[in-house]
């Protein structure tokens with residue numbers, strides 16, 4: 494018992510096995526290790542293999558003696574694309590294969606685990622923790638505004654908002670989500686809620702997992718009070734113990750030792766893809782705030798028609814653009830050849846890569862705007878860099894995030910479910926010139942608040958200290 498008290502608490506971190514979740518939960522892991530805790534991070538075999546083959550992430554974490562990776566199967570066949578809206582397939586694989594593997598690991602791992610930090614989308618982690626009498630803290634990689642919509646899904650169903658009927662007026666206000674009555678439209682609901690079928694498994698999975706959060710020891714959000722305070726007060730009426738510790742990438746930068754701070758944005762993206770740094774050299778040659786950065790994250794897929802519309806919009810805007818086109822991001826074959834004018838326009842003003850060091854790109858002086866899918870990490874990274882956004886949400890929380898960016902935080906324009914070359918062209922020009930001043934002003938103000946929250950004495954900084962103390966108490 495005496496020995497036990499002297500050794501640091503052992504935390505096991507278990508993310509949903511996709512890029513956006515692995516990325517932010519690895520950042521939390523690094524912060525806990527820096528605070529002197531022992532951390533075991535669970536990767537799927539598939540993702541771990543990618544990290545080893547394509548990146549230096551595993552080697553980078555090897556410098557922490559109190560950190561270890563352990564792997565479990567994700568239950569999907571090796572050749573599964575793991576892109577697009579495949580949340581249900583991943584859930585099924587996790588329940589069948591991963592849940593028992595996690596349980597077995599928790600039984601044998603030494604020293605014993607004092608606390609599990611589980612991805613809040615995976616409700617079963619709470620059940621495993623409860624069975625083995627290990628406290629579970631849930632981490633949500635999504636915005637708290639989306640969490641709150643997920644939480645009130647039963648109310649949306651009772652009010653008849655879900656299922657969405659075939660002839661629904663998508664601009665109708667939803668009105669039954671407390672705190673969002675005046676601006677949340679049907680089209681801003683998370684994709685999983687925009688279903689005609691109430692039995693839809695994605696809807697049921699997120700609703701059930703989110704309701705379970707009130708049973709967790711505590712909830713962690715990658716957000717900060719000045720950004721989502723009003724919605725957090727609503728969530729606290731149901732889940733009182735909440736730690737808001739974001740933006741995590743900025744918090745990590747604050748807490749890294751001095752000699753590592755400068756390298757943080759290029760090294761800390763925790764990517765599952767090989768990073769092409771040639772885009773930084775290209776950016777170095779551009780004028781100040783002249784480039785629109787285009788990236789739709791790690792799992793968005795688009796049709797060839799959508800690709801062409803966005804491409805035309807960018808080329809016709811006559812702006813310079815840096816575009817991330819993952820090799821697995823365009824679905825469907827055939828269609829017309831790429832028109833010559835797009836090829837010419839791109840040679841003149843564009844630069845395409847498979848995967849970029851995104852945090853570093855957004856912080857680069859040449860970037861003037863970000864056309865994004867509104868993934869939560871991307872939103873926070875853009876916000877901290879003070880870069881205005883154009884939002885083209887794909888799925889999950891992104892529809893809610895983009896509404897907040899456009900209507901509540903006034904950090905950019907919400908293109909929503911429209912994919913039209915003329916709209917892209919107009920919005921790019923609005924963000925880069927016509928309406929630039931108003932967006933840059935609010936983006937800079939929000940960036941300042943974000944940075945203050947992770948500075949010594951700021952709300953997110955203090956909340957992380959409280960979280961670490963809470964975990965220490967669990968091991969006594």
Ligand code: UDX
Pocket residue numbers: 512513514516634635636762764788789790791792793817847848849850851852867868869870871872874889890891
């Ligand atoms: C998913 C969901 O879509 C998102 O809404 C949820 O909140 C978290 O999980 P993803 O779609 O990949 O993530 O988007 P996002 O959250 O933005 O995460 C993508 C991450 O990949 C970002 O941290 C971004 O910096 C990084 N990235 C992206 C790169 O490092 N390089 C790139 O070229 C593109």
